[in-house]
Each structure stands twice: as C-alpha cells, then as structure tokens.
Amino acid sequence: MPRKISDSDAALITHLKEISSWVSSVQDLDKLLELITTSAARVMQAKAASLLLLDRKSNTLYFQVATGEKRDAVKEYRVKMGQGIAGHVAQTGEALLIENVRRDPRWFKEISESIGFETQSIACVPLKRDQTIIGVMQIIDKEDGHPLSRDDMRLLEEFASLAALALGHAQTLEAVRRENLHLKEELKVRHEMVGKSAALEKVIADGLKVANSKASALILGESGTGKELLARLIHRAGPRKDKPLVVLNTAALPETLLEDELFGHEKGAFTGAVNRKIGKFELAHEGTLFLDEIGEMTAGMQAKLLRVLQEGNFYRVGGNIPISVDVRVMSATNKKLETEVAEGHFREDLYYRLNVVQISMPTLRERKEDIPLLAEHFLNLFREEMVMPNLTISKAAMDKMVQYDWPGNIRELRNAVERAVVMGNGKEILPEDLPINTTRTQYPGLQVGLTLEEAINQFKKQFILLNLKHTGGNRSKAAQIMSIQRTYLSRLISKFGMKDI
Numbered sequence: 001m002p003r004k005i006s007d008s009d010a011a012l013i014t015h016l017k018e019i020s021s022w023v024s025s026v027q028d029l030d031k032l033l034e035l036i037t038t039s040a041a042r043v044m045q046a047k048a049a050s051l052l053l054l055d056r057k058s059n060t061l062y063f064q065v066a067t068g069e070k071r072d073a074v075k076e077y078r079v080k081m082g083q084g085i086a087g088h089v090a091q092t093g094e095a096l097l098i099e100n101v102r103r104d105p106r107w108f109k110e111i112s113e114s115i116g117f118e119t120q121s122i123a124c125v126p127l128k129r130d131q132t133i134i135g136v137m138q139i140i141d142k143e144d145g146h147p148l149s150r151d152d153m154r155l156l157e158e159f160a161s162l163a164a165l166a167l168g169h170a171q172t173l174e175a176v177r178r179e180n181l182h183l184k185e186e187l188k189v190r191h192e193m194v195g196k197s198a199a200l201e202k203v204i205a206d207g208l209k210v211a212n213s214k215a216s217a218l219i220l221g222e223s224g225t226g227k228e229l230l231a232r233l234i235h236r237a238g239p240r241k242d243k244p245l246v247v248l249n250t251a252a253l254p255e256t257l258l259e260d261e262l263f264g265h266e267k268g269a270f271t272g273a274v275n276r277k278i279g280k281f282e283l284a285h286e287g288t289l290f291l292d293e294i295g296e297m298t299a300g301m302q303a304k305l306l307r308v309l310q311e312g313n314f315y316r317v318g319g320n321i322p323i324s325v326d327v328r329v330m331s332a333t334n335k336k337l338e339t340e341v342a343e344g345h346f347r348e349d350l351y352y353r354l355n356v357v358q359i360s361m362p363t364l365r366e367r368k369e370d371i372p373l374l375a376e377h378f379l380n381l382f383r384e385e386m387v388m389p390n391l392t393i394s395k396a397a398m399d400k401m402v403q404y405d406w407p408g409n410i411r412e413l414r415n416a417v418e419r420a421v422v423m424g425n426g427k428e429i430l431p432e433d434l435p436i437n438t439t440r441t442q443y444p445g446l447q448v449g450l451t452l453e454e455a456i457n458q459f460k461k462q463f464i465l466l467n468l469k470h471t472g473g474n475r476s477k478a479a480q481i482m483s484i485q486r487t488y489l490s491r492l493i494s495k496f497g498m499k500d501i
Contacts, residue, residue: 029170030064033163037065037137040159044152046139048117051127051163052079052086053135057285058323061090061135068140073115076267078321084108085124089136095125095157099147121147125157127164137163193229194377195370199362203230210357211237216309218294218354219332221361223483224411227332230361231290240328243287246280251293251485255300260317262305269318281314281325288328293484294354295335295346306350329354334483364406364413371402374410378417379429386421393429400431408481415481435470461496464489 033051041049048068052061061079082091088106089096099121101107112119124138137160210217211234219227235245250258264279280289308314313324331354340346375393383391406412420433471477479486
C-alpha cells in the first residue's frame with residue numbers, strides 16, 4: 001500500500017514544482033532567488049535563511065537574499081573567503097552542519113552580535129556551477145528550538161541546487177544577450193568608421209594589431225575625429241570582446257566626482273551616499289575601460305589612476321577592502337601629452353603607462369576624399385529618420401563641403417548635414433543650407449607681444465563665441481560640437497567673463 005503523503009511533503013512538492021517552473025524561464029533572477037531562499041526557510045521551519053554570492057573581485061561573499069527579522073541589517077555585511085562558517089564552506093566547497101556554533105572555532109560571531117541575532121545551529125552548503133563555487137546557502141536555527149538535522153541538510157542541498165541552476169541559466173542568458181549586443185555594436189562601429197582613404201585604412205589596421213595584445217593604447221586626435229569609435233573597434237576585435245567596454249569622459253569632472261565615478265563608494269562614505277556605488281573600474285572587470293580626455297585629469301587623480309594601473313587593485317571611497325580588477329585601459333586626448341609632461345602638467349610615469357601603443361586619428365582635412373562618403377552616410381541616416389527618401393546633396397553643396405577644413409571634424413560634418421536636412425527644401429541640399437563658411441580668415445588673436453597662455457586664452461574665448469553663435473547660444477549643442485562637457489564650457493564662459501549670445 002503506497003505511503004500517504006503528509007501535509008509537509010505535499011507543501012514541499014508544491015514549492016519545488018513552483019520553483020522549477022520559474023528556473024526554466026528566469027524572468028526575474030532576484031525574485032527567483034528570494035523565492036528559493038524563503039521557501040527553504042519555510043519548508044525547514046528555520047528562523048532565518050540566506051543566500052550569499054561570491055564577489056571574485058574582492059574575494060568576499062555578500063548577502064544577495066536574507067530572511068528573518070534581521071534580514072535588512074545583515075545585508076550590510078560581507079564575509080571574507082575562509083571567514084566563519086559561510087566563508088569556510090565557500091573556500092573548501094564542503095557543506096557544514098554545526099549543531100552548536102559556540103563550540104565550533106570556525107564560528108564568526110561578530111555579525112550575529114552586532115545585529116543582535118541569537119544563533120545556535122547552522123547548516124551551510126556551497127552553490128556550484130560547473131564545479132566552480134559561486135556562493136553558499138545557509139539556514140539558521142529551527143523555530144521550535146531544536147538543532148538543525150541531517151534531513152534539513154539534505155533539503156538545503158536540494159534548494160541550493162535549484163538556486164545554482166537558476167544562476168547558471170541567468171548567466172547563460174546574459175551571455176547570449178551581451179553577445180547579441182556586442183554584435184550590434186560591432187556592426188555599428190564598423191558601419192560608422194566610414195571612408196576609404198589611406199589615412200583611415202592605416203588607423204584601422206593599426207587598431208586591429210593592437211586589439212590582439214594586452215598593451216595599453218593611447219589614441220590621439222582632434223575633437224570629433226572618432227577616437228571613441230576606434231577604441232570600440234579595438235575592444236570588439238580583441239580577446240576581451242565578450243566582456244564590458246566602459247566609457248568615461250574625464251573632462252570637467254571635479255576630482256572628487258571623478259574618483260567616485262572611477263572607484264565607486266561604500267554606503268555612508270559621505271553625505272548623500274545612501275547606497276553602495278560600483279565604479280567604472282569594477283564594471284570593466286576583465287574588459288576594457290576607455291578614458292576620454294585623459295589630458296584634463298588633475299594631478300591628484302593622475303596619481304590615483306597610476307596606483308591602480310601599477311597594483312591592479314583599489315579601494316572604494318570610504319571602503320577598507322581592496323578590490324582587485326583585471327582591466328585593459330585605453331585612453332584618448334586631443335592634447336599633446338609630451339608637451340604636457342614637459343611642462344609638468346601630466347605625470348611622466350602615467351604617460352608611459354598609458355602610451356605603450358600610440359595611434360593618431362587623422363583629421364577630416366587630412367582625408368578629404370572621405371568627405372563625400374561621410375556626407376552621404378549621414379544623409380542616409382537623417383533621410384530615413386525624417387522620411388525624405390528622395391533628398392539628395394547638390395554638386396555645389398558637396399564641393400563646398402570638400403573645400404571646407406572642418407575644425408570640428410566628423411562631428412561638425414554630421415551636425416552640418418543634419419542642419420541642412422532640417423532647414424533645406426526637402427528635395428536637394430544646397431550650399432546655403434550648410435552652416436559653414438569656406439572663406440579663410442586669419443585668427444585675430446595672433447599678435448606679437450602676447451604670452452603663449454594669453455594667446456591660448458584669446459583663442460579659447462573666440463572659439464567659444466564662434467560656436468555659441470553657430471548654435472544660437474545653446475550651450476549644450478556648442479559643448480557637443482567642441483567635444484567638451486557642458487559644465488566645463490560654463491566654467492570657461494565664467495572664467496573669461498563672457499555673456500551668453
């Protein structure tokens with residue numbers, strides 16, 4: 001006669017069926033892990049349960065899910081590998097059942113004591129994916145006061161297997177999603193590196209050579225020449241293509257904000273830090289970090305960046321746990337860093353760290369044969385966007401574009417074509433539709449008697465005025481054309497005592 005299923009067994013079967021149906025889809029990983037953990041606590045009638053995941057960058061375990069009356073408090077803590085019961089299980093890969101934690105030398109009591117949670121017994125099992133430890137799952141104490149048993153341990157192992165399976169499915173789906181995204185980005189990058197000139201072909205060839213090395217690359221070139229596009233192409237063509245490419249423009253960010261962007265901060269590190277923030281270095285782990293406008297970085301930040309490049313680890317702002325990262329750093333600037341080094345504005349040791357391989361992006365005036373191709377490329381984009389399938393560029397307008405020197409390079413060309421599409425007759429782009437002046441005039445700031453700094457400041461002022469007039473006083477558009485942050489533009493306007501157009 002078959003054994004009658006008890007109410008507890010029936011509840012367990014119901015829970016496992018519900019969880020198994022979720023695991024196959026993994027629509028919401030956080031919700032699924034919480035369901036598995038709370039179900040484990042409910043089925044085994046435990047006072048608390050938690051699921052900790054391994055952060056390999058800091059070699060610590062963090063509480064992804066926690067139940068019980070102290071669930072929020074415990075999430076503020078991290079456990080080092082080998083520390084306490086959970087750390088020991090994560091380090092050895094062997095499950096532990098501790099009936100009385102006070103008699104076990106591996107017990108790490110500080111967390112329980114600091115949050116005011118009485119603990120008697122613990123069952124802890126590893127989470128594994130392909131024999132690799134990815135975390136642990138544990139339950140604490142029975143609600144009826146009895147110690148945890150071997151039966152509880154076996155049930156916990158089943159729940160842990162489900163959690164590991166869910167995490168594995170989620171990681172596989174994320175890898176597929178990331179690969180699709182990378183493929184789209186690669187197609188986009190290759191599509192936007194438009195041109196057939198020898199200068200561009202050489203840059204692309206050099207970039208592909210660099211892609212297969214681990215060397216840091218410094219990309220030089222005027223604003224608007226496509227330095228970030230080249231960095232993306234190098235990343236996508238190299239062995240790190242399946243890992244993140246993180247981009248950060250360092251210009252015009254105060255040192256404290258830049259440090260926070262690069263390294264992140266811990267909760268409570270400063271006023272307003274209500275949560276932990278992950279910095280760009282962590283986000284780029286095993287991938288690539290592209291630092292644009294590196295020449296604008298302050299001396300203090302240069303020292304901090306050099307330390308990370310030399311040691312391979314850093315601390316979050318307000319943190320005391322070193323975080324190790326494996327990041328390939330590429331950087332770009334429109335400044336002559338050799339001059340900056342010679343004048344003491346840029347650290348020589350950092351320069352040599354970043355400048356293992358140097359690639360110079362050609363200006364648009366150095367590849368004029370690419371102007372018609374680029375103009376047609378941008379026209380196709382805006383023609384499709386604005387539903388103007390028959391719009392063309394007149395020969396006179398194209399000749400005017402080819403004759404122009406494009407101080408803003410490709411970015412300026414793109415903006416000029418977009419403006420002509422919007423403001424033109426909708427049938428043919430004419431020379432007068434283009435917001436460019438091909439008449440060459442001598443820069444009025446060049447005169448004998450000025451210091452170099454005075455001449456540079458006069459140029460900056462006139463250049464800003466020119467771009468503000470071009471954009472009708474729109475600072476955001478002017479900053480975009482000049483490839484600088486809007487906040488930096490505002491600071492320059494204040495510095496030179498300029499009024500808005």
